[in-house]
Amino acid sequence: MALRFTSEQRLDGDDGVLERRFTLGEIPGILWTPSPSPDSAPVSGPGSASVPLVLLGHPPLGLDRMYPRLVARARQAVADGFAAAAVELPGSGERPRWDAVERARADLRRAVEAGGPVGDEIVDALVLPLVDKAVPECRAALDALLELPGIGGPVGYSGGVISIGVRLAAVEPRLAAAVLFAGSFVPRAMFEEARSVTVPLHVLLQWDDEGNDRQAALDLFDAFGSEEKSLHAHMGGHTGVPQSAGEAASRFLTRHLK
Secondary structure, eight states: OOEEEEEEEEOSSSSOEEEEEEEETTEEEEEEEEOOOTTSOOTTSTTOOOEEEEEEOOOTTOHHHHHHHHHHHHHHHHHTTOEEEEEOOTTSTTSOOOHHHHHHHHHHHHHHHHTSOOOHHHHHHHHHHHHHHHHHHHHHHHHHHTTSTTEEEEEEEEESOHHHHHHHHHHOTTEEEEEEEEOSOOOTHHHHHHTTOOSOEEEEEETTOTTSOHHHHHHHHHHOOOSSEEEEEESSOTTOOOHHHHHHHHHHHHHHHO
């Protein structure tokens, strides 16, 4: 798939971030890179310095809806000396609706509203097709982004859906480290895949996350095969991640990608 840039802007502020929106085939995405000063050579020009790349994971709510949180994480990544990128997930944003996943989301809403447990069949129908489609698209994005001047790897992953991060960490040899956000349903099949993950991991868990099965998140962490893995749990709900958690994740990626 060919990558084509569709817009470019320097973000406001003194952090020197160049934001470029792109399409990879029909998949929208956003790339953030260190921005040169107006009188310097282009960021992607000949002889430009190569920086590692962090792929930002996010829930399937659409890039535009997630933009405020994504751009804050991207600014931090660039400040740490990385490029950062995010791609639109299947069935999200302006991408075509995915009938099977829409039905699974409706089944999930009904189960939650009824106050009963969410069955494995609902979780599988909701998450596994997304993982099967999103991970090859993420790898195609890496293929294209790592061909750009100024971006050279290694590659890190940071964010959720956690099952996408698990699969990517299991199959993508260019991935050097991952920060995984626990906070989404995890199919049972992902626990076996987690055993084959060996890259260093930094896992964030909100202890009182109303939409997350805490015990499943703990069991998934236990299943990871990585020799270096750390679990950072904080009190609070899904959106109550403290600033210190982001700072710790930033230090982790800096240690493993530089």
